Amino acid sequence: MATKRRPLRPNLAPGQSSGSNMNFRPGGPDITRSEARGTRPTAAPTSIREILVMGVIHLCKKTIFFNTDLKVALYLGSLFIISLIGDFLPFPKTYFARSDNLFNLYFVKVGWGWTLLFAVPFAVLSAYTITCGDMKRMLRHHFPRIVIATFFWFFWTKLFNIVETSYGRCTTKGFQSKSSCLRAGHLWQGFDISGHAFILIHSSLVLIEEARPIIKWETxxxxxxxxLHNRSVSEKTGSNPLRGLNDEQMRSLQFLYTRLTPIIRTLFIGMAALQLLWDIMLVGTMLYYHRMIEKVISGIIAILTWYFTYRFWYPTNGLLPEAPGNGVFYYQRESVPFKRPTHLHTCTPSANNQASSSGLKANPNGSSQWSAGKVGGQSSSAQQQIPTFMGMPLFTNVKAASAAASLLQAEQQKREHQQAGVES
Structure with missing residues (x-):
């Protein structure tokens, strides 16, 4: 059986207006719509399928977005240490020691093709979405990154072959070229810079960088x-990163995000799995193929290529292409952390005692503080903390918080006066 709701504030004076009897805490008579609480639309219910998908996405993010700088250091250190040990103490042979193993034949030897298979559609679809369907901007500002990465892959692998062919010799005299030596069944000895180590590291770093638009994609x-809610109520203020978009861009973004997000998530899962495979195959290359110096040089070239493009070139303003994740709006802005306060009372000893007596603890370390102003004609200079619920601030600015605190303090003083009258 339905029961009548109990008013949130039953001890109101008889002369107060009926608007004050509504079952929510108002922010004060001078609070605008942008400062009011409880007016934002809530998210739709999340399905079990969506929860499972987001769990897989979260696991893939943890895998592929492992600290990149640390991963680069691990690449170089492992190439040197493991390869040096392998030069003097050969490791036990396993399936990965065979050059005709399944992963080497169908993945590593065509590794750049696998990388492009996932990186190209992911980069195109994610960039097309965050540019609100602007095909020219996507092709000019984002697609060239894939072209540049492919150019460096082709340039360095061809240069490695030229070095090996030009500065090597056949184990049997009478053969001046590598091709004729190999056709005769002999071995060609030269400085063979490891193309496998280069392509595996280069592909891994490109996948990591191109996957970065998925960070905070759900926001x-x-x-x-x-x-959309702000525009429906003609709200012009706020910090929403989409407020600078026109109506056509908003419609395009809404349509593209809804249609392309499932595809983008699927491609991201494939990129994370492929990047993990490249790391595993790199370990096999360290253990069984090439000499230490050949693998270290190829690794240094791959890392320098990545650093020059994704850490120096693309983040530079005014130079094309742009870094992954840049569009007509910026959705990956870091939010300002708030420490959760537990009450609205001033940080005085009496307030702390009251909080502890009611089962609450005062939080003196809150970083966001504000002044309470005047309450009932008396000045209150003590600092108070912005209240939060489940980690999110209840107020959008100081004025809203100050008005609510003043109202609560006035009610508390009234209750104290009534209690003092009863005791006397």
Missing amino acids: IKEHLRNE
Whole structure:
């Protein structure tokens, strides 16, 4: 049986307006719509399938976005140490020691093709979405990254072959070229810079960088929901990254995000799995193929190529192409962390005692503080903390928080006066 709701504030004066009897805490008479609480639209219910997908995405993010700088250091250190040990103390032979193993034949030897198979559609679809369907901007600002990465792959692998062919010799005299020596069944000895080590490291780093648009991709949905609400109520203020988009861009973004997100997530899972495979195959290359110096040189070239492009060239403003994740709006902005305060009372000894007596603990380390202003004609200079619920701030600015705190303090003083009258 339904029961009547109990008013949130039953001890109101008889002369107060009926608007004050509504079952929510108002932010004060001078609070604008952008400062009001409880007016934002809520997210739709999440299905079991969506929860499972997001769990897989989270696991893939943890795998592929492992600290890149640390991973680069591990690449160089492992290439040197493991390869040096293998030069003097050969490791036990396993399946990966065979040059005709399944992974080597169908993955490593055509490794750049596998990388492009996932990286190209992911980069195109994610960039097309965050540019709100602007094909020219996508082709000019984002697609060239794939072209540049392919150029460096072709350039360095061809140069490695030229070095080996030009500065090597056949184990049997009478053969001046590598091709004729190999056709005769002999061996060609030269400085063979490891193309496998280069392509595996180069492909891994390209996959990591090109996958970065997936970071905070889910927040675009929330930004769309809030911005559409703001426009429906003619709200012009706020910090939503989509507020600078026109109506046509908003419609395009909403359509593309809804249609392309499942495909983008699937491609990202494939990129994470492929990047993990490249790391495993790199370990096999370290153990069984090439000499230490040949693998270290190829690894240094791959890392320098990555650093020059993704860490120096692309982040530079004014130079094309742009870094992954850049579009007509920026959705990967870091949010300002808030420490969760547990009450609205001023940080005085009496307030702390009251909080502890009611089962709450005062939080003196809150970073966001504000002044309470004047309450009931008396000045209150103590600093108070912005209240939060489940880690999110309840107020959007100082004025809203100050008005609510003043109202609560006035009610507390009224209760104290009534209690003092009863005791006397």
